Amino acid sequence: MARQLKAGQLGDWPADRPAIRVVLGVAALAGGMAVAWQAAGSTAVLAGMAVVLAAGNGYGKAYSP
Amino acid sequence: MLPAAVVWAMLGLLFGVLPIATAAAVAAAVYGAGYGVVEASGMARPAAPGRRWQVPQDLLLGGSGRRRVLLWGAILGPGLLTRNPYASFGMLVVLAATAGGFPAGVVVAALIGAAHASGRALAVLRDSARPQDEPFALLLRSLRWRVLDGMALLAVAGAAFVTAGYRLR
Numbered sequence: 001m002a003r004q005l006k007a008g009q010l011g012d013w014p015a016d017r018p019a020i021r022v023v024l025g026v027a028a029l030a031g032g033m034a035v036a037w038q039a040a041g042s043t044a045v046l047a048g049m050a051v052v053l054a055a056g057n058g059y060g061k062a063y064s065p
Numbered sequence: 066m067l068p069a070a071v072v073w074a075m076l077g078l079l080f081g082v083l084p085i086a087t088a089a090a091v092a093a094a095v096y097g098a099g100y101g102v103v104e105a106s107g108m109a110r111p112a113a114p115g116r117r118w119q120v121p122q123d124l125l126l127g128g129s130g131r132r133r134v135l136l137w138g139a140i141l142g143p144g145l146l147t148r149n150p151y152a153s154f155g156m157l158v159v160l161a162a163t164a165g166g167f168p169a170g171v172v173v174a175a176l177i178g179a180a181h182a183s184g185r186a187l188a189v190l191r192d193s194a195r196p197q198d199e200p201f202a203l204l205l206r207s208l209r210w211r212v213l214d215g216m217a218l219l220a221v222a223g224a225a226f227v228t229a230g231y232r233l234r
């Protein structure tokens with residue numbers, strides 16, 4: 001029998017649940033801050049993130065309908 | 066990959082001569098936090114900023130394989146002209162301006178272009194090697210990718226917030 005999805009839930013992966021997404025979002029924000037803090041605000045952190053983000057964006061764009 | 070690196074390097078050169086690196090870090094924090102929350106929470110609006118244009122089929126139909134590869138590489142590799150549903154693409158433009166100066170800004174921008182084109186090419190290879198997903202599966206995957214994109218934007222926003230703080234001290 002198909003499982004009922006709650007409001008805001010995308011699918012049946014754990015990360016599809018809104019509550020998990022809030023936790024992951026806060027962790028992502030805090031993680032980014034921690035990395036930049038450790039690097040004392042070095043430009044290299046943002047540059048590295050930009051390159052990874054660019055590769056991910058290019059790869060993920062093909063998923064858009 | 067090469068056209069993408071060249072186009073983005075030119076953008077980096079333009080940003081490099083302008084004194085906007087600190088302002089760009091502040092903008093990256095604001096943009097990343099805003100669109101990060103929108104995408105990670107699954108809100109439909111506001112849509113990601115950017116162009117709506119897509120490569121018309123008549124540009125590709127009837128041409129040789131070499132012509133098609135050149136067109137796709139030159140237009141889709143840099144990604145600046147075509148529609149992109151994810152807000153991280155706008156963030157790339159902002160981040161290209163955070164490096165500041167010459168040659169750092171040009172190198173970072175060129176790497177962004179090369180990485181975007183490589184990811185795009187990998188995705189094309191991935192899709193050509195397996196049957197197309199059903200429309201609903203494709204939509205669900207796109208929604209999940211959008212959430213992941215939002216998480217990545219939040220991470221960048223956090224880093225940009227701290228970086229901007231160091232620069233403004």
